[in-house]
Amino acid sequence: MKKTTVLGIFCSLLAFNTAYAADLEAGKATAAICAGCHGADGHAANPEWPNLAGQNVKYIENQLKSFQNGNRKNELMSPMAQSLSADDIANVAAYFNSLK
Amino acid sequence: MKKTTVLGIFCSLLAFNTAYAADLEAGKATAAICAGCHGADGHAANPEWPNLAGQNVKYIENQLKSFQNGNRKNELMSPMAQSLSADDIANVAAYFNSLK
Numbered sequence: 001m002k003k004t005t006v007l008g009i010f011c012s013l014l015a016f017n018t019a020y021a022a023d024l025e026a027g028k029a030t031a032a033i034c035a036g037c038h039g040a041d042g043h044a045a046n047p048e049w050p051n052l053a054g055q056n057v058k059y060i061e062n063q064l065k066s067f068q069n070g071n072r073k074n075e076l077m078s079p080m081a082q083s084l085s086a087d088d089i090a091n092v093a094a095y096f097n098s099l100k
Numbered sequence: 101m102k103k104t105t106v107l108g109i110f111c112s113l114l115a116f117n118t119a120y121a122a123d124l125e126a127g128k129a130t131a132a133i134c135a136g137c138h139g140a141d142g143h144a145a146n147p148e149w150p151n152l153a154g155q156n157v158k159y160i161e162n163q164l165k166s167f168q169n170g171n172r173k174n175e176l177m178s179p180m181a182q183s184l185s186a187d188d189i190a191n192v193a194a195y196f197n198s199l200k
Contacts, residue, residue, distance in 0.1 A: 047158040058147040072172060 127195025
């Protein structure tokens with residue numbers, strides 16, 4: 001294996017790890033706007049709203065995108081989701097998944 | 101307090117307890133049709149599907165009713181929900197809520 005290939009793989013792994021750590025911190029910051037309903041610990045304040053602690057990342061991402069594009073409608077979540085970028089969605093989904 | 105009032109309260113409590121016990125057992129039976137995707141233990145086999153273990157009863161009930169009446173649409177869940185009675189929904193929601 002060439003030295004440049006090894007260096008490339010090393011840098012890719014480093015970038016991946018760095019990005020992942022940043023995701024959870026950024027996700028925690030974004031999750032502040034969700035905490036009023038879904039709880040700071042991912043356990044909802046009202047039984048009509050879902051607990052998100054430990055929920056699957058892909059499922060949370062897909063639901064937020066569905067609220068954005070109108071495939072899923074909810075008077076609270078549809079407007080809330082509009083403010084989120086694709087990165088916000090990925091980060092906040094990873095954050096809620098990380099909670100017990 | 102009259103004896104008949106005391107007896108009435110006792111019977112009400114007995115009926116409530118009996119009904120609650122029956123709910124979880126009936127819910128477990130109904131949940132067999134959900135297990136292929138949401139897992140026998142409420143943990144989904146695919147990250148695109150939600151974990152339901154410990155999810156709030158009212159939230160699960162509302163989502164199943166939304167799939168039934170078309171307020172929420174999903175190619176898998178919309179037809180699955182059609183087969184459920186109001187009792188099935190209450191029982192299966194209580195069952196998934198009871199899982200860790």
